[in-house]
Amino acid sequence: MSISHIRHELSQLETHLRKEIGALAEINQVSLEAETSSLCEIIEVLTKAGLCDHPLFSKLTKLDAAICQLDIGVYGLCSDCESEIESERLTLDPIEQRCANCAEQYEHEHRQELRLTH
Incomplete structure (x- = not known):
């Protein structure tokens, strides 16, 4: 995948995400x-x-990281x-931050944290 293609995909995602976040802000009177x-x-x-736990916040921070990384x-x-993150993972999600092995480890640890805090 070329850099210009990646930038285009990230730009489209950013446009879509900005609209969703605008609606979220309006709903939450932000x-x-x-x-x-x-x-x-x-x-x-x-x-x-206080909207850090919202899924859109996570997407936004991953998008910001992907743009900076690019x-x-x-x-x-x-x-x-x-x-290197597997190309299949980046094709499915261009803001992916982890390879398959690290993503699996992260999910496992995160599930453990949730069990310990609840």
Whole structure:
């Protein structure tokens, strides 16, 4: 996949995500200009509004990370082990941050954390 193709996919995802976040902000009565604010500003506003546990927040932070990774030339590398993320995973989800092995380990650990805290 070329860098321009990846940028295009991320841009389309960002446009869609901004619309969803705008609706989320409106529902939660959060003052946010989702269409014009930077991703960092949106993340900050959602954090202050206590919406960090919302699935859209997770997508937003993963999108921001993917764009930064693309800009510095490390897009497609696992955030945990730094090996290449399988192309199939990136095709399914261009904002994926982990290879299959690390994703499995992360999910296992996260399930353990949930059991211990509930």
